[in-house]
Amino acid sequence: ITPENQLVIGMSMDNLLSLDPASASGLDVVSVNSNLYDMLIELAPKEPSKISPAVAKSWSISEDGNRITFELRDDVIFHSGNKLTAHDVAWSLQRVLKLNLALASTWKTYGFTADNVEQFIQAKDDYTVEISLPEKTDPNLVLYTLGSSPSAFIVDSKEVLKHEKDGDLGHAWLTTNVAGSGPFQLRDWRAKDRVLMTRFDDYWREPSEMKRIVMRHMTESQSLRLMLERGDIDIAMGMSVPDIEALKKDDNIRSEATIRGTLYYVAVSMKDDKFSNKKVREAVRYLIDYKGINDSIMPNYGVLHQRPLKLGLDATLPEPGYALNVQKAKTLLAEAGYPDGFKTSIRVLSQLPFINIATSLQSTLAQAGIDAEIITGTGNQVYGAMRERKFEMLVGRGGGGIEPHPHSSLRSLVYNPDNSDEAKLTNFQGWRTGFYSPEINTIIENALLEKDAQKQIEMYQDVQNIYETQIGAIFPVSQMLDTVLLRTDVKHYEGHQAATTRLREVTKER
């Protein structure tokens, strides 16, 4: 049984490779760093388009929408004892672009570069930060990024610079250390083992009731389940469906599902002759057992969703209602010149639920004569192949946009301004699959500048319709759901859609 003033969390830390806000991608990191660092602003857990103040007590957007100004609190202290100032904020954001690591990507799409960032992000005085936009874009999108991106954490510039080596802006040091102002201090982090945090007593908000948080790397779902049942852990994440279903029946345990911005999808490569044929793509669309997958594989992992835009946005159209139809698919394949099907391969992460989706896909493809071999691998291998455009079919998850904004999804899944191999737009899944529609590109670019909200929504709906008729290379199957299981004595835990789940309010009532 866990002590009353400690919170013990079992979760997979497979993707937790670095704690540096400039380089750490992946949801695991956000859920750790959210408790160690602060952001300027925060998004509401269940209603992410609602922005609330944090380190910034207020902000304003200039008339022309080109500049955002933040007024900071003056009572925020870092764990080191240093005061948090506007300089730290500016430095933190500049650092992301200067290092040009994974998380710079989003900022670069807004037009920031390592060279111009000092000019566009500036501390006006000790408690005022001004962000000017290098290109015209929707400033709300930028605000959302500041409230959700792992790169938006404010680091203690003085402390970090003490540990700078060879002009790395403290990158090496920050990989395993933390210089934040969050409600908890990092005590010890061991990769793929555990993260230990202790309460930061000088936190500017109410100090947390929990003295210690232990996050433990656990991948075996049954182990998590057994330990949760015994009360040896308080919160379990990343469990498998059957265990979740079983635990839901336990009175001492409750579950909390949070919807995420990412989509489970089946992708095909249009660099491949077969799949560049629209009829074949349409056939594939008919060969996915959406219902079967969502009913028997996806519960607790995701909910049925077939649009490239994520659920819950005003612009998202109702489901198009694709369904498994082998007969139709066969006809289409015959029209496309493949009456007997063909051989292909499916690349997939060797994890639940990916592998099960792939297995299901394999069997439905087989019904239309398509003989697909499954090639499993780590994320690195699967997405690596995708980035190099060396795949035929793939079961994956993406749509990265954490920001509650249609652009964020579309940019990641559909947008592809240059389809040449040399362009190497590897961060766009549109480019990776080779789906290129100038029509869609234009609408996406214009929609971002559209000031009229209603019009903007219509534009985004157009995109979805065109995508449907042109039959994109990515077929969304399910919108990701993150199901967390908690002991019922854990209160005030609120899963965050953007994964920035903050544990500072959690209490235990026994």
Add this chain to the structure above:
Amino acid sequence: MITNSTMKSSSISKSTNANLMMLLKTVGHGCKRIIRNPLTAAGLVVVILLLVIAVFAPWIATHNPLAQQLSNSLQAPSAEHWFGTDEFGRDIFSRLVYGSRITLYIIALVTIIVGPIGLAIGTISGYFGGIIDTVFMRITDIFISFPGLVLALAFVAALGPGLEHAVIAIALTTWPPIARLARAETLQLRKADYIVAVQLQGASATRIIFRHIVPMCLSSVIVRLTMNMAGIILTAAGLGFLGLGAQAPLPEWGAMISTGRSYMLENWWLVAAPGAAIMLVSLAFNLLGDGLRDLLDPRN
């Protein structure tokens, strides 16, 4: 002329016949002795059963092992599905039956690769000694110090997951002990009078190694291989468990456990059946190997 050649051929056939007879006799004798030890016999029976099941899988299986029926998933064992169904509604009994083919395939392939390599390296190294021995033994050392599962992992990581790659990987980890065994035997045999005798008759090294030394090492190598089978099965299952062995939808037993373990607390049959199958078969091979060793042990 004619008589001469017929005589020759008859004598040759006679001698091969005689050798064959000898072989049959020893085999027959061995069988008798195997049967006398109930444990070994049990092992033999299970292994033969495995063979039969693998050969006649299509007739024995009650369902298509790959046919999914999501509506029928996770059914408990019943008259219709003897060992229940898995998360895709596939019949576990049929998957086990077909899985025996994979198991046998892995074993056979590994044995075919490992036996000759180990035997050749071991005997050559032991017979010639000197620098050849040193070089071969260093190589063997390197492979021995390379942790087995890790080497397998590395190879699978290098070549991509898959049955063939797993087999190659396992083979790479299994030959060194065989080579060492063969070498140790050869070192002893090399000094034996009957080897010296053929040397004195002018036999070449190749001839001595392959006609005189290899047959002597064979029995212990076979015993060792038989006992290795269990290890091979377990390693393959381990790779399957880590998701690096046979790929879906192949009904490899280890992979079945690996995917089934998510359901094991509610649906125990998902892991119980393949786990028991792995254990039974490797136990059988162990029993058989153990019995064979007692049988072929010169001390008996």
Add this chain to the structure above:
Amino acid sequence: MEDTKLEVKNLQISFSHEGSQVNAVRDVSFTLGQEKLAIVGESGSGKSTVGRSLLKLHPKNATVKAEKLQFGDIDLLQANDKTMQNIRGRRISMIMQDPKYSLNPVMKVGDQIAEAYLAHYKVSKKIAKEKAITMLEKVQIRDPERVYSLYPHEVSGGMGQRVMIAMMLIPEPEIIIADEPTSALDVSVQRQVLNLLDELISERNIGLIFISHDLDLVRNYCDRVLVMYAGRVVESIKASELENAQHPYTQGLLKAPPRIGDIRNRLPTLQRDPSWLFN
């Protein structure tokens, strides 16, 4: 032969081997007093088997039957493990053939001797050690203290055989069985060892059963000879009268080996008669 130390009557020993029976010893009877009794015969005739059965050290697959197996006032047939333990070494002991294999390779030879004493006498280790050293001296080993702490591989064959003798004599047994005690030794060493053994047993009034296949050797060395063939005693004869042995098998054994200055052009070979199997 005044006092009979050991009486064996109709001893039968068979080995079961994979379901079949091998009768290794059939109807062997003899008595042993304070004398040197030789058992000879060709290889496999059952000599060692008889010797071991007296100590009940036959392998597990052996069945021993006898009308009588009397040692002093103890019926060996009925004796349990505990009784046998007290008899072995202390009252009957056995000298093994090859010192190379018969000594524990990882124990100092002296300790092995002392251990034999300690097994039967409640004395301190120190006294046992002294006793062992005296015994080593008795078997004419020079510098016994040094030899005491040698390991078997460090002593020569002759020395090893003496250690063996010392070990078997130290608890002062009444009967010694010597199973081809010198066949592994060089001729010259062989003679020394035999002489020594001879001295010691006559000094202590020990009854000796001497197992050998060498007729020439036993006729000079022993008092009486039992000739075994295929598990049977075909002839029991005084050693001095061996020349006049009746049985053709004995005669054959006597004539077969070539001798120095032999002028025979051919050596007579043994023509085995099936009737020898039935007396």
Add this chain to the structure above:
Amino acid sequence: MLTFQLSNKRFKHFFGGLSSVAITLLGLLALTFFIGRVMPIDPVLSVVGPDADNSTYEQVYKEMGLDKPLYTQYLYYLNDIAHGDFGNALLTGRPVIEDIARVFPATLELATVAIIFGIVIGIPLGVYAAVNKGRAVDHIIRVISLFGYSTPVFWVGMIGLIIFYAWLNVVGGSGRVDLAYDGFVDPVTGMLLIDSALARDWDVFQSAIKHIILPAFILGLNAVSFITRMTRSFMLEQLSQEYILTAQVKGLPKRVVIWRHAFRNILVQLLTIITLSYGSLLEGAVLIETVFAWPGFGQYLTSSLLLGDMNAVVASILLIGLIFISLNLLTDLLYRVFDPRTRK
């Protein structure tokens, strides 16, 4: 004169041993490097994540030196190693050596407890079986030990966890210690049992024992089987030796014959196979570590491998090679110490 001869010989032996160690290690290094090279795992992606854009990718690619030709990389690497620098691990950003020093004790602890199980259970079982060869107990022990060989550890591990942790609650769950105690004891040796004992934190100690007992036992199953069987066959060999007969002839009690005579003669062989199986326990813990979420060396190596983190992999494999070789040398030494026949 004599002593000079001996020391010279020993020196030669030692020297020969060292050079063969060096050759083996170099071979391992080359082999590992080769494997790392042909592995289609992109370490850059492990660093930048799958969604990084191309400029970031190229930048990191260069930083990692992957743009240089292979042999240059190899030479650089050799040079670094020669200076004791095994590089930093991608996975943790820390020096590989530091990482290994952290994860290895966990496995060492597990394997050590496992081998203790193996010894304490295996040897008596083996001796008992040998002494009662052919009887029912012999067969029973044989089957038991063969079971140990035949069980998929990951499977038994899962079942064991359910039975002993979830149902009976006699052992701890996954991990090395109850999570609430995690980090209470500062690592000194890295082995929690020792560290907590040193710190006299008996709560942690107790919790650690509860946690290690099941995985160690299951890991040790194989060792138990191996040791039982080897002990049995060694003992059988010794029991058929002439000197055993001699010992019986002397009238020694059975117990003494078995333990003082026969058993002492198998001691050296036994030590050899114990070190051998200790070695394989150290490397073979991957599956058990996975099932029990044991943050050990096996998991570290596996995940480094799958991330393409060659610095960590090469160093880990060198370490295993080194362990194997030193265990071999140790065995050699034990022979010298315990067997008078080689003690020249």
Add this chain to the structure above:
Amino acid sequence: MNIIDIEKLNLSFGSGVNESKVLHDVCLQIQAGESFGLVGESGSGKTTVLRCLAGQYHHWSGQLSVNGEQLQHKLDKKRCIDMQMVFQDPYGSLHPRHSIETALAEPLKIHKMDNRDERITTILKKVGLDNSFRYRSPHQLSGGQRQRVAIARALILEPKILLLDEPTSALDVSVQAEILNLLKDLKEKEGLTYLMVTHDLGVVSYLCDRVAVMQSGRIVETISSDDLANHNASEPYTRMLLDCCYHTEATNVTAESNIY
């Protein structure tokens, strides 16, 4: 002419400080048709001499010649045809997995000789085994029969010289007699030259014309069997061997029985 001529044969094992010299300037001359004995205590180097001749050791120094031809250090096929060897242990000198037929056919195959079948039949007859033994395997034979097969194998290449290393010491006296008779017969019929190692002076006296006595790697004396029988040995070591030999005529026994 001497069919075997050994001049100053030296051999050591080991190297450096571990070197131990096993043969010291061994010289032997054996005439064609002669049978020559080699006796001496255990470890005196008797077997080693034979092995040098047979080409088992390559690092000897000195000169060896057979049939007037200098022997190379390496074994060649010519030497195999000239000279064959019979070993002490009949249980260890036959390949346990090869039938008699296979064992006998092997040298014929190596030397690509024809008429294999005939040759095998003849040679088996010569050593006193009938054709029914042909397809048996060694474990179905007694020690004496095995030794006959070993002799047959040595003779099948029709060598002129037979090296015999204690060919009867592992056998019972009765079987020994059979083998010795066989060897004597063969020698007379085939005109073979024997070089035989033994430790049994009786055997020497029965089979050999001359005998060399070895002691710690040196030949201390070479005398004829007759001299040996008449106690004409000059070397004390030879006399000691004679003394120790129990295989004396029954008449001698009483005279020597006082040694006990």
